[in-house]
Amino acid sequence: MARVAVCPGSFDPITLGHLDIITRAAKVFDELYVVVLNNSSKQPLFSVEERIELIEQVTKSIPNVKVDSFQGLLVDYAESVNADAIIRGLRAVSDFEYEMQITSMNRVLSDKIETFFIMTNNQYSFLSSSIVKEVAKYDGNISELVPREVEKALLEKFNNEKEK
DSSP states (O other): OOOEEEEEEOOTTOOHHHHHHHHHHHHHOSEEEEEEEOOTTSOOSSOHHHHHHHHHHHHTTOTTEEEEEEOSOHHHHHHHTTOSEEEEEEOSHHHHHHHHHHHHHHHHHOTTOEEEEEEOOGGGTTOOHHHHHHHHHTTOOOTTTSOHHHHHHHHHHHHHHHHO
């Protein structure tokens, strides 16, 4: 029986920190669904379709990764793909309280799905999509924060905004 996990996030955009978690989780699970959620409390820079395309580009060398999107409850999505686990990345202790709340609620909703926390590599512990977007917006160097494809997409996005 295949071990299936779901790695959810807004991925707006995907960073090297995200990619670190995805790569490491893909070594443990037979199938890993990287799922883009549409967080209604955030104003995304990239559309869901654009985020999926970027994730597919940067994970194409990881054969057991599948990219998808969802709206609604994560546990419902996880059950729909027969996932045993949810993967959550942790950057710092400050992430833990929020992640514990989500994990506890998911446990109430479905006791069949375990949550696994993966600590990000120390070099990415400060990294967030918000920080990357802010630096890119003001022409800062993001080459060590995101994959090349994402850097290019961010530069295009912000150059188009400047031209308006």
